[in-house]
Amino acid sequence: MGPKSEQVLLAEHQEAKKILAELGALLGIVSSEISEIPKGKTTMPITAGKTVRELAVEVPNATRVFEKFGIDYCCGGHKSLEDACATSNTSLDRVLLALERGFDVTTPTTETDWNTAPLGVLVDHIVEKHHAYVKSELPRLQALIAKVAGVHGKNHPELRQVQSAFTELSNELASHLMKEEQILFPYVKHMASGDKCPSCFGTVRNPIRMMMMEHDNAGVKLREIRQATTDYTLPKDACFSYGTLFSALTEFEADLHQHIHLENNILFPKAIALEQ
Ligand SMILES: [Fe+2]
Numbered sequence: 001m002g003p004k005s006e007q008v009l010l011a012e013h014q015e016a017k018k019i020l021a022e023l024g025a026l027l028g029i030v031s032s033e034i035s036e037i038p039k040g041k042t043t044m045p046i047t048a049g050k051t052v053r054e055l056a057v058e059v060p061n062a063t064r065v066f067e068k069f070g071i072d073y074c075c076g077g078h079k080s081l082e083d084a085c086a087t088s089n090t091s092l093d094r095v096l097l098a099l100e101r102g103f104d105v106t107t108p109t110t111e112t113d114w115n116t117a118p119l120g121v122l123v124d125h126i127v128e129k130h131h132a133y134v135k136s137e138l139p140r141l142q143a144l145i146a147k148v149a150g151v152h153g154k155n156h157p158e159l160r161q162v163q164s165a166f167t168e169l170s171n172e173l174a175s176h177l178m179k180e181e182q183i184l185f186p187y188v189k190h191m192a193s194g195d196k197c198p199s200c201f202g203t204v205r206n207p208i209r210m211m212m213m214e215h216d217n218a219g220v221k222l223r224e225i226r227q228a229t230t231d232y233t234l235p236k237d238a239c240f241s242y243g244t245l246f247s248a249l250t251e252f253e254a255d256l257h258q259h260i261h262l263e264n265n266i267l268f269p270k271a272i273a274l275e276q
Pocket residue numbers: 126131177180259263
């Protein structure tokens with residue numbers, strides 16, 4: 001027998017929810033207390049009331065699911081899954097089902113569990129993978145946007161808006177990465193290794209607050225670009241470079257989401273906890 005289709009799984013999931021609701025009614029439990037979905041072989045609670053951040057950190061492959069459904073899991077991680085789905089106009093049932101499937105123990109995942117990795121290793125990973133990627137992509141994407149806007153800007157004025165938003169994002173990111181690499185991250189690595197080190201910023205909460213504000217700004221720029229391009233929909237007259245640009249921007253966005261998730265949801269809370 002082949003794998004079940006998403007429709008069949010969704011129907012089964014809804015049926016199971018109905019049974020749970022009936023069972024809850026029999027036992028006198030209110031529906032909000034039984035929002036937990038059936039989890040098959042897993043024991044990880046995946047509930048609509050959990051925050052997006054909790055799910056992103058605890059559930060393997062959750063960030064991929066959130067990326068697929070357009071749910072903000074980096075800067076908007078404090079929202080409950082239910083609220084986040086409502087904000088992004090996404091079906092809560094479909095997301096719960098995808099999270100459940102992503103968590104299935106039979107699904108192999110080769111990703112490192114960054115929530116349990118030593119803090120110094122996580123910092124090195126962020127710098128070597130995500131910072132290096134941003135540094136190499138910024139000049140390439142700027143050149144590509146300039147080329148495509150130069151050729152198609154007359155018929156597609158939204159490309160000028162993309163160019164302007166991306167230029168601002170590039171400038172902000174260049175200085176953001178420098179602050180993390182030269183000030184915050186070395187300090188966090190010192191703390192993680194047990195060293196007592198003086199800081200020029202008082203508590204570590206101060207630079208973290210600033211970095212999180214800058215992450216929010218980057219999120220605003222990414223959304224602006226996504227809206228201007230109608231979710232990266234290529235027009236009929238798009239050339240090869242136009243297509244290359246949109247797929248590169250989509251990849252850049254996904255990488256930045258993952259990058260900010262690792263900092264906002266794992267690194268920063270752990271650094272604050274370490275200081276206490
Ligand atoms: Fe970073």
